[in-house]
Amino acid sequence: MKPKYYLTTPIYYVNAAPHIGHTYTTIAADAIKRFKQMQGYEVVLTTGTDEHGQKIERAAEAAGKTPQQFADVVAEEFRKQWEILGLSIDRFSRTSTPEHAEVVQRLFQLCLNAGYIYKGSYTGQYCVFDELYVSDAKPGDPCPECGRPTETVTEENYFFKLSAFQQRLEEFHEKNPDFVQPETRRNEVLAFLRKGLTDLSISRTTIKWGIPLPVAGNHVFYVWFDALTTYMSAVEGQTSTAGEPLWPADLHLIGKEILRFHAIYWPAFLMAAGLPLPKKLFAHGWLLFENEKMSKSRGNLVRATPIIKVLGADPLRYFLLREVVFGQDGSFSYDALVGRYNSDLANGLGNLSSRTLSMIRQYRQGVVPQPAIAEPPLAQPARDAISSAVQAFDRLDFSRGLEAIWGLISAADKYIVEQAPWKLAKQGEEARTQLDTVLYSAAEVLRIATTLLIPILPQTAERIWLQLGMPDAIDSVTLQGLDWGQLLPGQRIGEPAALFPRVDLQEAVDKLWQLEAEEKAYQARLLGQPEAPPPAPGAKAEEGVMQPIAEPISIDDFGKVDLRVGLVKSAERVKGADKLLHLYVDIGEAQPRSIVAGIALAYQPEQLVGRKVVIVANLQPRKLRGIESNGMIVAASLEGGKPVLAGFLEDVPVGARLK
RNA sequence: GCCGGUGUAGCUCAGUCGGUUAGAGCGACGGUCUCAUAAUCCGUAGGUCGCAGGUUCGAAUCCUGCCGCCGGCACCA
Numbered sequence: 133m134k135p136k137y138y139l140t141t142p143i144y145y146v147n148a149a150p151h152i153g154h155t156y157t158t159i160a161a162d163a164i165k166r167f168k169q170m171q172g173y174e175v176v177l178t179t180g181t182d183e184h185g186q187k188i189e190r191a192a193e194a195a196g197k198t199p200q201q202f203a204d205v206v207a208e209e210f211r212k213q214w215e216i217l218g219l220s221i222d223r224f225s226r227t228s229t230p231e232h233a234e235v236v237q238r239l240f241q242l243c244l245n246a247g248y249i250y251k252g253s254y255t256g257q258y259c260v261f262d263e264l265y266v267s268d269a270k271p272g273d274p275c276p277e278c279g280r281p282t283e284t285v286t287e288e289n290y291f292f293k294l295s296a297f298q299q300r301l302e303e304f305h306e307k308n309p310d311f312v313q314p315e316t317r318r319n320e321v322l323a324f325l326r327k328g329l330t331d332l333s334i335s336r337t338t339i340k341w342g343i344p345l346p347v348a349g350n351h352v353f354y355v356w357f358d359a360l361t362t363y364m365s366a367v368e369g370q371t372s373t374a375g376e377p378l379w380p381a382d383l384h385l386i387g388k389e390i391l392r393f394h395a396i397y398w399p400a401f402l403m404a405a406g407l408p409l410p411k412k413l414f415a416h417g418w419l420l421f422e423n424e425k426m427s428k429s430r431g432n433l434v435r436a437t438p439i440i441k442v443l444g445a446d447p448l449r450y451f452l453l454r455e456v457v458f459g460q461d462g463s464f465s466y467d468a469l470v471g472r473y474n475s476d477l478a479n480g481l482g483n484l485s486s487r488t489l490s491m492i493r494q495y496r497q498g499v500v501p502q503p504a505i506a507e508p509p510l511a512q513p514a515r516d517a518i519s520s521a522v523q524a525f526d527r528l529d530f531s532r533g534l535e536a537i538w539g540l541i542s543a544a545d546k547y548i549v550e551q552a553p554w555k556l557a558k559q560g561e562e563a564r565t566q567l568d569t570v571l572y573s574a575a576e577v578l579r580i581a582t583t584l585l586i587p588i589l590p591q592t593a594e595r596i597w598l599q600l601g602m603p604d605a606i607d608s609v610t611l612q613g614l615d616w617g618q619l620l621p622g623q624r625i626g627e628p629a630a631l632f633p634r635v636d637l638q639e640a641v642d643k644l645w646q647l648e649a650e651e652k653a654y655q656a657r658l659l660g661q662p663e664a665p666p667p668a669p670g671a672k673a674e675e676g677v678m679q680p681i682a683e684p685i686s687i688d689d690f691g692k693v694d695l696r697v698g699l700v701k702s703a704e705r706v707k708g709a710d711k712l713l714h715l716y717v718d719i720g721e722a723q724p725r726s727i728v729a730g731i732a733l734a735y736q737p738e739q740l741v742g743r744k745v746v747i748v749a750n751l752q753p754r755k756l757r758g759i760e761s762n763g764m765i766v767a768a769s770l771e772g773g774k775p776v777l778a779g780f781l782e783d784v785p786v787g788a789r790l791k
Numbered sequence: 792g793c794c795g796g797u798g799u800a801g802c803u804c805a806g807u808c809g810g811u812u813a814g815a816g817c818g819a820c821g822g823u824c825u826c827a828u829a830a831u832c833c834g835u836a837g838g839u840c841g842c843a844g845g846u847u848c849g850a851a852u853c854c855u856g857c858c859g860c861c862g863g864c865a866c867c868a
Contacts, residue, residue: 319795320863327864388862417862455803461861468802468817475817479830487827494826531804535816542816549832554825574826630828711867730867767868 133374137173139164139383142390143180143225143362146206147187149655150213152464153387153426155436156419159449160458160530161385162219166587167525170611176378178366179214180225181207182359184342184352192341195660199341203228205658213436217445218591225366227358233343235365236358240334241346242405248293254333255286290335290351297400298329304399310412312395313528314459317388317415321395332356332397360398363410381410388415414528417461419452426464434464435655438647442640446589447473447632453530453588466641474634480541481581482632485596487548488574489628495557496571500601502621503572504565510573511616513543514580518614521584530588537584544577575600576619583609592631601625694750695766695790696720697780703740714759715740719747720787728761731777746778746790 141161144154158179165177183203192202207226214221225232243249302325305311305318312318335351336342342352367378386394391413399409418425421432439448451469454476456462492498517540524533551570556563579600586593586609597606601624698717701724713732716724727747746766766778 316796316862323794323863391863457804463803471802471817474828478828483828483830485827487831489827491826535805538816545831548826549824552824552826557826632828634828634830728867732867764868 134172134174134372136372136374136376136378137165137168137175137383138367138378138381139168139175139177139385140363140366140381141177141179142384142386143182143227143359144210145182145185145187146203146210147191149206149209149658150435151426151433152436152439153419153433154210155213155217155448156452156456157385157387157416158214158219158221159217159452160416160528162217162221163449163453163530163587164383164385164528165220166590167611170586170609171526172610172612174372174374176222176367176370176372177220178223178225178363179210179221180223180362180366181210181227182355182362183207183226183228184339184358185355186336186339186341189339189341191659197660200228202660209655209658216437216440217448223366225362227343227362231368232362232365235368236343236353236361237346239361239364239401239405239407240353240357242407243292243401246404246406248296248404249334250291250293251288252291252331252333253286253288255284287337288349288351289333289337289354290345290347292332292334292357292401292404294329294332294397294400297403298325300403301325301329301396301400304403304409305395312391312413312415314415317391317395317459320391324392325396329396356393356397357401360393360401363398364407380408383412383414384410386413386415388417391415414459416459417456419456419464420461421464433652434648435651437651438644439469441647442643443469443473443635444591444632446592447477449588450477450534454534455531457531458528466644467637469644470635470637470640473632473640474637476538477632478634480538481585481592482630484541484544484574484581485578485599485631486628488544488571488578489599489625491553492571492575492625493628495553495567498625500575500619500621500623500625501568501571503569505569506617508569508573510540510544510547510577513540514577514616518580518584518611522611525587533584534588537581540577540581544574548574572619572621575625576616579619580614580616583611583614595629595631599626599628690791693748696747696749697784697786697788697790698725698745698747698749699786700740700743700745713740715765717745717747717763717765718786719749719763720785725749725762726760727763727765728759729765729767731765731767735777743777744780744784744786 139161141158144150161177161179165175168175181203183199188199188202192199195202197205203226207224211224214224240249302322305322305325309318312321334354334357335345336354337350337352339352339354340350342354343358345351345353363381363384364379370378372378384394384398394413394415402409420426421434426433436448447469451472452462452464455464455468455472492500517536520536521533524530524536548570551566553567553570556567556570578596579602582593582596582600586606594606600619603620603623696719698719701716701718703713703715711730711732713729713735715727715729717727718724725747748764748766751762751764767776
């Protein structure tokens with residue numbers, strides 16, 4: 133009986149339609165699944181959507197839908213995306229289903245019974261958009277993530293006693309050094325743990341769209357308790373064919389941004405409930421677009437669908453797994469994508485297949501010949517490639533594994549040129565056995581490379597399989613025992629056809645940009661969002677999202693703010709803080725004021741001395757890094773950028789009021 | 792500021808328990824073959840191995856300092 137292997141992708145939040153970041157994770161998971169299957173496991177792969185929360189409530193409202201309707205639309209987009217890509221998903225989980233709610237409530241109950249849940253209250257500044265409390269913020273402060281104004285919220289919450297698990301979690305991570313990979317991520321987890329843990333608020337009363345707690349009151353679960361539990365609810369009560377329970381998961385594949393929740397919260401929840409913990413966590417890096425972080429606000433998100441249309445799903449899989457070292461950040465660009473397509477797939481694999489099959493047809497009437505020797509020159513390189521590729525894939529190092537396979541492809545190309553079968557064919561009888569060996573070797577390399585590539589290029593592998601005329605179904609092929617010499621002489625090959633027609637770089641890139649603009653517009657319509665202008669081909673969108681305009685105020689309200697012209701008398705860096713400068717500013721008072729401003733990344737202290745600036749003079753004093761700050765400097769704050777100080781074109785006297 | 796990582800040819804990277812002329816793939820340029828998807832194959836391209844010191848007979852490889860970049864934390868807006 134096969135051992136089971138249960139792996140998961142994260143569940144994706146339905147505030148956004150699928151983009152290539154989602155695709156990257158899910159493709160990797162699919163490749164892992166196929167690889168594990170070929171190693172003899174019964175594999176279950178789940179993915180799904182995270183649908184609750186205030187952000188969805190509001191997005192739905194803006195789109196004129198109920199939250200459920202809204203979630204339905206986006207969830208369907210994800211499902212379709214994985215279908216178009218041909219991903220082998222066993223279960224698509226949605227947090228808005230009753231089955232899931234039941235498991236979440238049960239997990240809560242277990243934690244409650246064990247004494248790890250208590251009721252408390254919390255007051256703080258809350259950002260609705262990002263659904264997070266902003267620690268240390270004052271009323272009206274903007275959200276650090278999005279810049280939108282925060283709201284003061286007090287609520288009674290249920291708390292999870294995370295602090296009680298610090299030691300157990302540390303011990304767990306010490307004893308399971310492979311639990312979190314790559315290692316650099318593990319170090320982060322340990323560092324975070326050692327700083328100490330505070331209890332976690334796991335419920336909200338401000339949200340309606342969520343799973344109710346099985347207690348009195350209007351509490352619904354807050355994101356992590358709800359979302360993480362999907363990993364369990366997806367396979368609730370299920371076993372493998374052999375009767376082995378699917379939980380615990382063998383691998384959670386995640387992005388690095390959600391590491392902490394998976395490496396700390398999730399094990400703690402499970403420990404509290406007395407349930408088995410997952411076996412492994414792998415945090416992959418981000419896909420950067422031409423070395424910039426992809427984000428909605430930068431407008432440089434890329435979708436997979438245009439790529440599938442122009443090049444196909446397999447080339448996208450190949451690119452993502454070959455170009456990016458799994459676990460590290462990687463750069464995505466259309467140029468690199470098309471480059472890889474032409475050089476590796478068209479000229480490499482595709483051409484080897486084409487020339488090999490064509491020669492067998494021309495010189496041997498389409499029948500795989502019997503090699504004259506048992507150990508042709510390519511036999512050992514092939515064995516080495518099998519061993520390196522399998523080992524690399526096993527540690528999820530796809531790029532290295534693919535390198536090894538392409539090394540074999542190159543060796544075959546080189547061997548073919550050295551042997552020049554087209555010459556052997558003209559030499560008649562005396563070269564006959566030699567030609568047999570050459571043709572067999574080429575076909576055998578093709579068969580071995582194809583077998584190794586099944587997890588990465590499933591569609592292409594199947595096409596080659598048929599073209600080679602392999603008698604057994606490709607689904608039944610395993611990696612166990614894969615070796616040189618298993619291709620049977622006498623086999624009649626199938627119909628050759630080009631696998632990856634070469635494309636013109638510029639034409640392909642233009643087409644990709646055009647389809648991308650259409651896809652982006654389509655997604656915006658789907659989510660009921662105002663349509664963004666399509667990006668100019670190749671242009672990097674730099675405009676950020678317009679921050680919402682604050683509530684209207686009266687002239688009297690404005691009059692409360694005392695803005696003054698000030699002259700910077702001195703400026704120095706604040707020790708121990710990257711962004712802070714300590715200034716003394718003359719605004720016409722007896723003594724210059726001490727003001728601490730977060731502009732050190734944008735301005736050198738010496739640049740500021742003698743400069744006239746605008747000061748909010750009647751702001752409540754506050755201590756920053758132990759230094760008294762009596763006021764605030766007015767600056768344009770660019771999202772994700774450096775602040776730019778307000779100033780005057782004409783000369784103005786110090787102390788003048790702005791109104 | 793603290794912690795971790797990283798900086799090698801135009802691009803993506805390999806190479807570090809110190810040791811001959813520092814490597815691969817892609818791209819570029821030149822050439823070759825003709826089975827093949829104007830593919831393959833061969834050759835060329837001269838990179839202060841971030842910078843500066845140090846240890847050593849000898850350092851990309853060890854040590855120290857500095858700089859850049861990335862991540863986490865702190866901090867701020």
